[in-house]
Amino acid sequence: MLNFTELKIVHIDDHLLFAQGIYSLLGNETFIEKLVHAENFQQGLSISSKLQPDLILLDYFLPDSNGLDSLRHLKAVCQESKVIILTMETNPEVMKKCQGAGAIGFLPKSISKKELLDAIKNAMSNIPTFYFLLPISHSTQRPQSRLNILSKREKQIANLVAEGLTSSEIAKQLFLSDLTVNTHRRNLIQKLGLKNSAQLVAFIQNLKYSES
């Protein structure tokens, strides 16, 4: 009922070296049934439409199509497939547009294996994973760990939300106003690119396992 089924994944990317990396990263994960690579959009589209994969990893910059169009075409042809965007350089605007166009994840190519696996697991539970990077001008910094965008207080509150406490219970426990807790909740959902508290709970619970 609740297990990850064996996944069919299509990876569309013209960077063959990167594709090689993905393959060696994911190649011997047992939960993956099939991992197919396409080196341009046309090929990726036709493979995807035949295979109807569970997941598509899509490079945002392809020689024969731009990222947003690729995404829209793929979503049109494979409505059931989750799409995670991989990209070299990011800007928040592009990310938002991808979110709007139906991507369930948006990751820089500099992520670690664990981060990629997390994003895939999340995607399979319909939980979005959007990495919020610093604007390009500041991007000499290392890519931020997903949680470092959260402040201490926010982490604390996220955990209590994930235990099923209501805002006012959290407020009492931390000696805060309800309104403050509400603000933190709102910021949490917004920062993590989630939809509501239920997704926040799912996200936090997933983390518990992936971090250990």
Added chain:
Amino acid sequence: MLNFTELKIVHIDDHLLFAQGIYSLLGNETFIEKLVHAENFQQGLSISSKLQPDLILLDYFLPDSNGLDSLRHLKAVCQESKVIILTMETNPEVMKKCQGAGAIGFLPKSISKKELLDAIKNAMSNIPTFYFLLPISHSTQRPQSRLNILSKREKQIANLVAEGLTSSEIAKQLFLSDLTVNTHRRNLIQKLGLKNSAQLVAFIQNLKYSES
């Protein structure tokens, strides 16, 4: 931040054989720092008050105290400790009283290792685990697996709730009335002994990992 820390556990039970079983079951779990056994309530109380364990596994029938009083005394002395009740025979009334008195779990001694570990993990996330058994008169049946008390529809809806869909989104997706979905949600929370949807989400997410 989010990992299971190394747990200190006290197990209070006069059945030495069962205690032995618990010990061999949990003894080499890496997330357990200390596992202490007490063979009566007095001993258990004094050990617990010194050790302030993360978790207390409490046999409901002890020679020197009744279950509910034991529970209350322990909660008074170790406010931070989670208490899971273990018992041979169960009735729903007793279970409810234990819930009211602050237990975070209530399990028959016939559970499997996996079920016990699940309950412990849940407890550490403040998620209750109450096994609803058939009334004693019917109890020749095997103890129900935790999920078998849920119908197909309920499982289906539980999964969608855990993905962060709202009731009306679920209704649309399954071609049901909102009201029906509401009823299922209510029954889910009630059947599983949970508090609200957030705990339902946490519970379902936890299951995903424990079942694989």
Added chain:
DNA sequence: AAAAAAATACCTATTTCTTGGTATTGAACG
């Protein structure tokens, strides 16, 4: 065929969450 369980749907009232804002304070950084 009768009984039990599951799935469906409705009503009402209250609480909680969400979303749209704004604003003040103190700490940290350059």
Added chain:
DNA sequence: CGTTCAATACCAAGAAATAGGTATTTTTTT
């Protein structure tokens, strides 16, 4: 010594969830 960020707190409106019911129709089980 400003500027930015975190943390705090407030207002208001609307959506969603919760809790208390009841009730009808299928499906499953005995």
